[in-house]
Amino acid sequence: xxxxxxxxxxxxxxxxxxxxxxxxxxxxxxxxxxxxxxxxxxxxxxxxxxxxxxxxxxxxxxxxxxxxxxxxxxxxxxxxxxxxxxxxxxxxxxxxxxxxxxxxxxxxxxxxxxxxxxxxxxxxxxxxxxxxxxxxxxxxxxxxxxxxxxxxxxxxxxxxxxxxxxxxxxxxxxxxxxxxxxxxxxxxx
Numbered sequence: 034x035x036x037x038x039x040x041x042x043x044x045x046x047x048x049x050x051x052x053x054x055x056x057x058x059x060x061x062x063x064x065x066x067x068x069x070x071x072x073x074x075x076x077x078x079x080x081x082x083x084x085x086x087x088x089x090x091x092x093x094x095x096x097x098x099x100x101x102x103x104x105x106x107x108x109x110x111x112x113x114x115x116x117x118x119x120x121x122x123x124x125x126x127x128x129x130x131x132x133x134x135x136x137x138x139x140x141x142x143x144x145x146x147x148x149x150x151x152x153x154x155x156x157x158x159x160x161x162x163x164x165x166x167x168x169x170x171x172x173x174x175x176x177x178x179x180x181x182x183x184x185x186x187x188x189x190x191x192x193x194x195x196x197x198x199x200x201x202x203x204x205x206x207x208x209x210x211x212x213x214x215x216x217x218x219x220x221x222x
Contacts, residue, residue, distance in 0.1 A: 053081035
């Protein structure tokens with residue numbers, strides 16, 4: 034960037050790279066003999082442009098696809114209206130998948146997503162503005178505990194009970210709807 038005169042200053046416009054959080058601008062100067070000065074740093078924070086991701090219920094139930102609402106960052110919406118969202122589900126039993134959801138005139142959108150969440154599943158959402166700008170990603174995640182509950186009065190969990198030759202009854206109770214059978218094994222520690 035050329036100075037406005039020898040020994041003068043320079044002013045320029047810069048669009049920080051994608052992302053949010055702390056950013057550092059590094060600046061050196063050159064004199065007429067091309068001697069390089071020490072480098073100075075200028076650190077600032079860039080606010081996120083990520084949309085908000087809100088499920089219709091705070092803790093969606095396993096097996097019931099939740100409806101999500103996506104809202105654009107207000108500053109981003111005022112510069113160029115959000116026209117759509119890219120919605121990616123990551124970490125479920127099915128392969129990661131991405132869908133595109135069109136936004137309403139006010140920049141919001143709603144969609145229903147099927148999540149299995151066995152190993153923890155996350156939804157990553159970016160918004161796309163009319164001018165082509167892609168926002169930072171917002172993330173929402175859930176982990177469904179689908180393991181059955183096991184109980185026994187003769188052999189309490191992590192306790193002492195029963196004994197050699199003492200039969201025990203074990204009750205398996207599902208945490209999710211639709212269970213039709215259980216598989217079990219027995220080990221001696």
